[in-house]
Each structure stands twice: as structure tokens, then as C-alpha cells.
Amino acid sequence: MGHFLPYFKKEIKKHLFDYLLLISAGVFFVVALNIFRGERLIDFIILLAFTSFYIIWGIYHHIIDDTLHLKIVLEYVLIGFTLLFLLKMIIFP
Amino acid sequence: MQKLTGFLRHLFIPHEENNFRAKLLHHDFLTYYLLFAIFFTFILKISWLSNILGFATDITVEKLYQLTNQERQKNGLAPLNYSEELSQAAYKKAQDMFTKNYWSHYAPDGTTPWNFILASGYRYEFAGENLAKNFLFSDGVVSAWMNSPTHRDNILRKEYTDVGFAVVNGILNGEETTLVVQMFGKPLEKTITLNQPKVSQAKEKTSVLLPSPSASKKQIYPQPVVLAKEEKQNKLNLTKFSLDINFIFLTFLLLALGMDLYFAKRLGVVRFTGKNIAHFIFVIFLLISLFYLPRGKVL
Numbered sequence: 001m002g003h004f005l006p007y008f009k010k011e012i013k014k015h016l017f018d019y020l021l022l023i024s025a026g027v028f029f030v031v032a033l034n035i036f037r038g039e040r041l042i043d044f045i046i047l048l049a050f051t052s053f054y055i056i057w058g059i060y061h062h063i064i065d066d067t068l069h070l071k072i073v074l075e076y077v078l079i080g081f082t083l084l085f086l087l088k089m090i091i092f093p
Numbered sequence: 094m095q096k097l098t099g100f101l102r103h104l105f106i107p108h109e110e111n112n113f114r115a116k117l118l119h120h121d122f123l124t125y126y127l128l129f130a131i132f133f134t135f136i137l138k139i140s141w142l143s144n145i146l147g148f149a150t151d152i153t154v155e156k157l158y159q160l161t162n163q164e165r166q167k168n169g170l171a172p173l174n175y176s177e178e179l180s181q182a183a184y185k186k187a188q189d190m191f192t193k194n195y196w197s198h199y200a201p202d203g204t205t206p207w208n209f210i211l212a213s214g215y216r217y218e219f220a221g222e223n224l225a226k227n228f229l230f231s232d233g234v235v236s237a238w239m240n241s242p243t244h245r246d247n248i249l250r251k252e253y254t255d256v257g258f259a260v261v262n263g264i265l266n267g268e269e270t271t272l273v274v275q276m277f278g279k280p281l282e283k284t285i286t287l288n289q290p291k292v293s294q295a296k297e298k299t300s301v302l303l304p305s306p307s308a309s310k311k312q313i314y315p316q317p318v319v320l321a322k323e324e325k326q327n328k329l330n331l332t333k334f335s336l337d338i339n340f341i342f343l344t345f346l347l348l349a350l351g352m353d354l355y356f357a358k359r360l361g362v363v364r365f366t367g368k369n370i371a372h373f374i375f376v377i378f379l380l381i382s383l384f385y386l387p388r389g390k391v392l
Contacts, residue, residue, distance in 0.1 A: 003355075003358040003359045003361070004354065004355050004358045004359070007358045008370070011368075011370060012370075019370070019371075019374070022371060022374050022375070023374060026374060026375070026377070026378035026381075027378075029378055029382065030378060030381050030382060030385065033382055033385040033386065034385050037227075037385055037386075037388045037389060037390060038226055038227040038228070038388070038389035038390030039227070039268075039390075040227055040268055040269070040270075041268050043386065047382070050378070054371075054375045057371065058367060058368075058371060061368065061371065062367075062368075067365065069365060071120065071365075071366075072365070072366065072367050074120060074123075075118075075120065075123065075366065075367040076367055078120065078123035078124060078126070078127055079123060079346075079367075079372055079375070080375075081127055081130075082123070082126045082127045082129075082130045083130075083343070083375075083376070083379050084130075085127070085130035085131055085133075085134045086130045086133070086134070086338065086339050086342060087339060087379060087382065087383075087386065088134055089133060089134050089335040089338075089339070090229070090335055090336060090339060090383070090386045090387065091386060092269070093150055093229060093331070093332055093335065
């Protein structure tokens with residue numbers, strides 16, 4: 001933990017706005033799911049919006065961080081779409 | 094053993110041989126995950142459910158009935174008798190909601206739940222109705238009803254003696270929907286024959302209702318509840334399985350991301366990859382959503 005925590009604090013401090021933005025989007029996502037529970041199509045749209053936001057956030061964050069590369073974008077896209085498809089199984093059982 | 098340790102190290106811990114990134118988070122592995130997700134979402138569902146109409150929810154009449162009576166017994170009330178007439182009424186109500194495209198206790202044309210109960214041949218002294226839609230599990234339905242004061246009052250009303258259920262899939266507002274209708278009642282006849290032994294009440298009720306004009310109509314709706322029972326065997330596994338797969342995969346991804354980040358920082362590696370903290374936040378919120386997604390709406 002000796003190496004991890006200082007990195008974690010430094011990273012959050014350096015990109016506080018970015019991470020707050022991502023966490024806020026996550027909170028909105030969960031709240032929206034709770035409000036529209038039982039509305040399968042709306043639930044899926046909310047999930048799609050959060051996944052898209054996460055991918056766009058990744059691109060935006062790495063532009064700011066000056067580390068944008070196609071491989072990095074692909075990483076966000078692959079993780080985002082994998083989880084989108086998996087959760088779709090629950091929304092449309 | 095050493096081989097296994099080496100293999101796990103290669104999968105989870107960043108080091109020279111995996112280019113200082115846990116192999117589980119390499120692009121080839123991420124692509125396999127995506128293919129796996131697509132496989133489960135489309136191909137598996139089609140192959141498993143090719144002979145089944147509607148959605149693969151794990152809601153069964155038996156479980157709803159059992160849970161409803163459990164709640165009543167917890168509150169010191171007598172269990173409800175299962176009523177075939179009320180189940181038929183519930184089924185007709187669900188079908189009516191799909192046909193007329195509404196989600197309410199009262200139809201747009203003014204049809205009330207009591208119309209369906211009377212049409213099924215059940216003459217009631219007291220009657221009530223609970224509705225639910227798009228839940229994945231029976232316990233979720235009953236738990237949501239118990240958390241709503243009005244629905245809870247219906248389940249725990251001491252006047253009721255009978256209950257009927259219908260679990261029906263169909264298209265509502267252009268969207269595939271699973272409706273659960275629960276109907277309660279106390280037959281009018283029972284007040285007259287109140288002194289008779291409890292066991293004989295069900296039999297007596299049937300004998301009174303059978304000669305009624307609606308008896309022939311009953312055959313038009315051949316045991317609506319069976320629809321849910323038949324689907325159960327095939328659908329049960331997929332619903333639970335998909336939720337379990339999601340939970341396992343998200344936990345596995347969190348573990349892989351956590352270990353990769355921890356050891357990369359411990360080794361002091363500077364890498365050109367996506368931010369594990371961001372992935373972590375994303376996965377955590379999706380994990381939280383797994384508690385909300387199986388829940389539907391009650392009315």
C-alpha cells in the first residue's frame with residue numbers, strides 16, 4: 001500500500017475535476033436507474049449513456065493528460081462495450 | 094504448482110514478460126471478453142430460448158404464493174387459499190392490459206379489476222389487486238409490494254381468504270413486458286357458511302361456482318398460471334445465470350484492475366495505458382446497478 005496510496009492521492013489531486021465528473025455521472029446513472037426501474041428501454045438508454053460517457057471521458061481525460069493513443073481509446077471501448085452487452089442480458093432477460 | 098503460480102502471475106501481475114501490464118487487461122483478452130459478452134447476450138439466449146415466447150424472468154406463481162403466505166404468517170395472519178378463479182381473473186386482467194395497452198388498476202374504458210373477478214365466476218365480499226411489472230425474481234416482487242404501504246395493506250388484510258396470480262409476458266407500449274397480477278378475495282358464500290370446517294371451504298366454493306354461467310368460459314383460458322410454470326424450467330437457469338455471470342465478471346475485472354495497479358505502482362512502472370482508477374470507478378457503479386436492474390415497478 002506504501003506505493004499505491006501516494007499514487008492514488010496524487011492522481012486524484014491532479015485530475016480532481018475529471019474524477020469528480022466521472023463519479024457524478026456514476027451517481028446520476030444509479031439514481032436514474034432507481035427512478036426508472038421497471039422501464040426496460042429507458043434503463044438500457046441510461047446504461048448506454050453512461051457507457052458512452054465513460055468512453056468520451058476516457059478520450060477527454062487522456063487529451064488533457066497528453067497521453068491519448070488509439071490503443072488507450074480501444075481499451076475504454078472494449079471494457080465499455082463488454083459490460084454494456086453483459087448488463088443488457090439483465091435489462092432484456 | 095510452480096507452473097500454476099507462474100501462470101497466475103502472468104495473468105494478474107505486471108512484469109517484464111507481459112510488458113508490465115496484467116495479461117488479463119491486454120487488448121487480446123479484452124477482445125475475448127467482448128466476444129464472450131456478445132456470445133452470451135445473443136447466441137446463447139437464442140439457442141436456449143428458441144422455443145419460448147417472451148422474456149426469461151424467474152417469477153413463478155408457486156414462489157409468489159409461498160412468499161405471500163410467508164408474509165401473512167409472519168404477521169400472525171392465516172395463509173390464503175389458492176384460487177383458480179382469481180388466477181383466471183388475474184390472467185384476464187393482464188391480457189386486457191396488453192390488449193388495451195395500459196398499466197393501471199382501471200382500464201381506459203372504465204373496466205375495473207372487479208369486472209374480471211366477477212367474470213371468472215368468483216362472487217366476492219372483499220376483493221383487492223396488486224400489480225407489478227418487469228421484475229426478474231419472485232422475491233423482488235413480493236418485497237417491493239411489502240415496501241409499499243398500500244400493497245402491504247392488501248397482502249396483510251385479514252378479511253381476505255383467497256388469492257390468485259398471473260405472470261404474463263407481452264407487449265406493452267411497444268416494449269416486451271412481464272406483468273404480475275395478484276388478486277385477493279373473500280367469497281360471498283363463505284360468510285354464509287362461516288361455521289363450516291376450514292378444510293371444506295375450498296371444495297364448497299368450487300361446487301358453488303361451477304354451475305355458474307361463467308363455468309364454460311373457464312375453458313377458454315386454460316390455466317393461465319401454467320404459462321409461467323412451463324416457462325420456469327427453461328428460463329430459470331438463464332435469469333440467475335446471467336445475473337451471476339455479471340456479478341462474477343465485474344468482481345473479476347475489479348480484482349484484475351486492482352492487482353495490476355497495485356503491483357505496477359509497487360514496481361514503479363510508468364506505462365502508456367488507460368487509467369485503472371477510471372475503469373475501477375466505472376465497474377463499481379455497474380456493480381451497484383446490479384442491485385437495481387432486477388427490480389421492476391409496482392402499482
